[in-house]
Amino acid sequence: MTDLAIEIRGLVNRFGNQIVHENLDLTLPRGQIVGVVGGSGSGKSVLMRAILGLRPPQGGDIQVLGRPVTGIPDRDTHLRESSGVLFQDGALFSSLTVAENVEVPLKAHGRGLTSVLRRQFATLKIRLSGLPLAACDKYPSELSGGMRKRAGLARALALDPDLLFLDEPTAGLDPIGAAEFDDLLKTLQQALGLTVFLITHDLDTLYTICDQVVVIGERRVLTVGPLNEVERFDHPWVQQYFHGPRGRAARRQG
Amino acid sequence: MSSPPQLDASPDRGRCWTASGSWTVRHAAALSETLDQLRIDVERIDATQIERLDSAGAQLLSRFVRRLGLDLDTVELREDHRALFDAVVDVDSRPPSEGGRNGALIAWFEGVGRSTIDFFQDLRLLLGFLGQTIATGVLILFHPHRWPVTATVHHIQQTGLNAMPLVALLSFLVGAVVAFLGATVLRDFGAELFVVDLTTYAFLREFGVLLTAIILAGRTASAFTAQIGTMKSREEIDAIRTIGLDPFVLLVLPRLIALLIALPILALVAMVAGLAGGMLVSSFSLDIPGQLFLDRMSATVQLHHFLVGMVKAPLFALVIAMVGCMEGFKVGGTAQSVGERTTSAVVQSIAMVIVIDALAAVFFTEIGW
Numbered sequence: 304m305t306d307l308a309i310e311i312r313g314l315v316n317r318f319g320n321q322i323v324h325e326n327l328d329l330t331l332p333r334g335q336i337v338g339v340v341g342g343s344g345s346g347k348s349v350l351m352r353a354i355l356g357l358r359p360p361q362g363g364d365i366q367v368l369g370r371p372v373t374g375i376p377d378r379d380t381h382l383r384e385s386s387g388v389l390f391q392d393g394a395l396f397s398s399l400t401v402a403e404n405v406e407v408p409l410k411a412h413g414r415g416l417t418s419v420l421r422r423q424f425a426t427l428k429i430r431l432s433g434l435p436l437a438a439c440d441k442y443p444s445e446l447s448g449g450m451r452k453r454a455g456l457a458r459a460l461a462l463d464p465d466l467l468f469l470d471e472p473t474a475g476l477d478p479i480g481a482a483e484f485d486d487l488l489k490t491l492q493q494a495l496g497l498t499v500f501l502i503t504h505d506l507d508t509l510y511t512i513c514d515q516v517v518v519i520g521e522r523r524v525l526t527v528g529p530l531n532e533v534e535r536f537d538h539p540w541v542q543q544y545f546h547g548p549r550g551r552a553a554r555r556q557g
Numbered sequence: 558m559s560s561p562p563q564l565d566a567s568p569d570r571g572r573c574w575t576a577s578g579s580w581t582v583r584h585a586a587a588l589s590e591t592l593d594q595l596r597i598d599v600e601r602i603d604a605t606q607i608e609r610l611d612s613a614g615a616q617l618l619s620r621f622v623r624r625l626g627l628d629l630d631t632v633e634l635r636e637d638h639r640a641l642f643d644a645v646v647d648v649d650s651r652p653p654s655e656g657g658r659n660g661a662l663i664a665w666f667e668g669v670g671r672s673t674i675d676f677f678q679d680l681r682l683l684l685g686f687l688g689q690t691i692a693t694g695v696l697i698l699f700h701p702h703r704w705p706v707t708a709t710v711h712h713i714q715q716t717g718l719n720a721m722p723l724v725a726l727l728s729f730l731v732g733a734v735v736a737f738l739g740a741t742v743l744r745d746f747g748a749e750l751f752v753v754d755l756t757t758y759a760f761l762r763e764f765g766v767l768l769t770a771i772i773l774a775g776r777t778a779s780a781f782t783a784q785i786g787t788m789k790s791r792e793e794i795d796a797i798r799t800i801g802l803d804p805f806v807l808l809v810l811p812r813l814i815a816l817l818i819a820l821p822i823l824a825l826v827a828m829v830a831g832l833a834g835g836m837l838v839s840s841f842s843l844d845i846p847g848q849l850f851l852d853r854m855s856a857t858v859q860l861h862h863f864l865v866g867m868v869k870a871p872l873f874a875l876v877i878a879m880v881g882c883m884e885g886f887k888v889g890g891t892a893q894s895v896g897e898r899t900t901s902a903v904v905q906s907i908a909m910v911i912v913i914d915a916l917a918a919v920f921f922t923e924i925g926w
Binding site for chain 1: 581582583584585586589611612613616637640641643644645648649651889890891892893894
């Protein structure tokens with residue numbers, strides 16, 4: 304087995320004439336929380352969708368956990384079983400309760416689990432995500448934004464994936480809720496040995512839980528590395544990002 | 558690639574059993590069955606030989622250990638599995654605080670009760686909604702600058718003019734069908750001419766306005782609900798309120814007034830189209846020329862037949878607009894709720910239109926019109 308979680312070579316993504324990524328290279332090791340930052344429209348979400356095989360890129364080669372992603376059909380069970388995704392607002396299925404939502408991946412890839420066992424594992428994931436047991440039988444519309452994110456996280460963790468993708472998990476949460484979510488993520492990452500691909504605008508999240516930071520801009524990866532190296536990187540956007548008033552405040556606390 | 562999970566006795570180590578293989582969700586089904594059937598007498602479990610452990614496996618292992626009556630400390634684990642195992646045990650051993658789930662029969666009764674209460678609450682809401690609309694309407698009656706003229710004209714075009722081809726075509730076809738049906742029965746009695754009476758009575762009194770109302774209930778009530786519902790779910794209605802405007806003036810009144818104007822006109826179009834359909838069938842397949850059809854019509858039809866039909870038009874307009882708008886306001890936060898409310902608006906308005914029409918038919922027959 305390879306030690307690399309994600310390996311991208313020469314990725315090209317285009318929307319019509321608009322080029323989002325051009326010759327983007329990125330390698331990420333296993334077992335770390337990687338924060339992905341970049342200006343609005345720099346293609347963070349497009350990159351995530353490309354890695355997940357949701358959007359076939361116009362060029363380049365993507366390997367996830369040592370297997371190629373490009374050009375394979377949707378039914379690649381290896382990728383689906385070894386990765387979990389938390390979309391921005393949870394993307395919970397609105398017609399199902401929280402527990403049923405978490406059971407969906409278990410049903411799809413669970414290999415003959417009985418309904419009792421499925422329920423048992425789903426309940427475990429929901430409680431690991433810090434939700435009360437009473438939330439199991441609630442519908443997504445009955446939950447607050449923070450609880451929806453936790454429920455989405457529980458569903459992403461349903462199959463104990465090696466790789467976890469999070470798209471702005473703390474956006475729309477209050478500072479206390481965001482800090483709790485960060486703690487939860489760190490705890491789960493250590494307990495389950497996850498590799499986390501975390502798109503975020505939240506500087507506090509970057510400073511408190513991320514082992515590595517990837518900065519995306521100018522259609523490529525500007526720099527990768529631990530936070531203290533990245534924030535010294537000589538690029539106007541990076542300097543403005545980390546040394547603006549918000550960046551300074553977050554660094555003081557972090 | 559991953560070996561199945563196993564649990565074996567290790568004879569050389571006394572009453573100690575060794576767990577090995579990969580204890581993951583992949584193998585959980587078989588593993589759970591094996592563990593449930595296992596009745597063993599052990600002191601310790603050596604889990605250091607486990608290659609892969611995930612939270613499902615950790616839960617099964619911890620529950621198994623507890624069922625054997627062993628202390629969780631007696632499980633020997635690899636260092637990198639310890640954190641996961643502890644996290645799972647911690648969460649799993651907290652007392653569950655689950656609210657009891659009811660049986661199917663009780664749930665069914667609960668459902669019946671809920672729908673009954675919902676029905677009466679809906680009725681009360683509808684009356685309240687109607688009252689608020691009328692109150693708002695009276696309030697701005699004396700402030701012409703607040704009249705939503707532009708919006709009203711827009712909705713007259715949307716609900717009236719744009720629906721006219723559809724209403725005319727469908728009424729024309731139904732008129733033709735009614736004439737055909739009448740002809741097949743009346744021909745046996747040599748009374749083909751009465752097809753004229755049948756078609757005119759049916760369309761002036763009932764079908765013209767009823768068809769229009771049903772078409773508009775499907776076409777317009779759903780549109781009202783979807784429009785207002787989308788605004789509600791994106792908090793646009795709250796925005797209107799915080800700016801100090803009245804959503805009833807901006808959203809409900811224009812739609813109601815537009816429908817009050819458009820529906821009678823459309824009903825008139827439907828009557829004419831239906832009669833035209835009947836006339837066409839009569840002249841081509843019953844040998845009743847158009848002139849004879851019109852003569853017979855003016856000889857038998859009285860004004861009150863037309864009025865019986867038209868007097869229902871504003872009532873139907875009121876029902877369709879009120880139900881459509883109110884369901885829109887009932888939309889909650891989700892996209893799914895917009896769909897649910899739209900369906901409910903169409904079902905409710907069609908049902909109410911037909912019920913009102915039936916009651917009106919009884920009433921007008923009783924008073925001899």
